[in-house]
Structures are given as structure tokens and as C-alpha cells.
Amino acid sequence: MAETTITHAAPFARYSLRARTPQALEQVTGLKLPRKINNARGDVICLGPDEWLALLPDGAKLNMGDGLPVSIADISYRQIGIVIEGPRAVELIAAGCPLDVARIPVGYATRTIFELVEIILWRQAETRIHIEVWRSFAPWLCEALQRSSVD
């Protein structure tokens, strides 16, 4: 599978955004949030009914909304990004992910698991999948992906 590559993504400024309504967060941050759960819009992924993840260019700063009923946390260093790109990217993820990855449309992004490790999976293109994983799980995940690529 030489043509499918597993690489570290460029660093991001990552923010976890929580609030009862997306409007409240949009007002504070100026970002446009996706309304549909498990979908990405631009740099922002909607993970749940009150939870979004923003993957902004490295060094970007958000207004933290002090005193407002929103929770905006910088989680840039909690997790790292892995990019799997190539014609067999989907097959590689399907080796350890219980979702029906082949049927996931482009633009779909969700929290799920790979074997026993929690990941965020974002299908950015037919042949490109971006994965977010907590740092401490990353060496194991990279190893597992490398091995399944050999298989």
C-alpha cells in the first residue's frame, strides 16, 4: 500500500466550544458553526448537541467569552492530528473502526473509536481522512495504522 500515506497533520489551534445554543458561541467567537451533529463546516466540527471542536490555524486566538454562559477551552496540546491520504485510506480506517467508513460522506466528522482508542474521524475528501487523537494514545494508534497498512 505504498500509495496511501499516514502523516502527522500540521499543528492547529484547537478549541472545545460548549454552549446551549450555537448562536451564543457564534456571537462570542465570530465563527460559523455547523448545526448538524457529526458534520463539519469549514474548520468547525459539531460533535454533539452542545459541543463543537474548532481546528484553527496555529496561533489563532479566540475570544474566551468571560462571564458569558459559554465554555471555550484551548485544547491545542491535548490531541494531535493524523492524516491518512490515498486510495486505500478508507480501508485502513475500517481495519479498526466499527463504523461503516466506506459509506461515510465527505464532510462527515464524528467522535468514534479505533480498536479501544477514542478518535475523532473527519472525512475531508474521498481519499483523505483526518484523525484527531489524544496525545498519549497517538503512538499506539500510529503503530496500529502502520501495521494494518502492512497487512
Add this chain to the structure above:
Amino acid sequence: MFLIHCPYCDEKRPENEFAYAGEAHIARPADPSALDDKDWESYLYIRANPRGRHHERWRHIHGCGRFFNAVRDTVSDKFESTYKAGEPRK
């Protein structure tokens, strides 16, 4: 793979994204200090444990993270329906 419908994601998702969280519709007493030991015991420990239709809480922990309620048959292990937390008992 066993699939469970998450009412928040509105999708069928694989079972290993979910965690079981006990019997549903057990309301915390509004005034706990007014309870005697018997009532407190029944709130904490006494559960229906039926054979057949069972209302239970589940959490889509490796997904949207939300708790929701489900009706599952404890004999066949089939899910009859799932619904959002706070909605009336089905």
C-alpha cells in the same frame, strides 16, 4: 456488529461506542434529607430487574457524549426504541 440508534445523532451506531448506565426514570428525591433509611435504600439500590421490557439509560460515550433512554428486551436483547433524556417514558 450490534447497532444502537442514538436519538441525538439520529443514526444507528456500533454498540462499542455506548455505555450502559442502569435503569431509567429514577428521579433523585427533591428533598433528600426528608427521606428515612428505607426510602433512601430503595432510591439507591432497589431496581426492577424485569424479564422482558426494560427502560434503561445509555450513554453515547464515544460519540456525541449524551445520555439517553432506551427500551430493551432483556430476554432477546433487542432494542424496541431509544429516546432523548427528559422525554416521557415509552
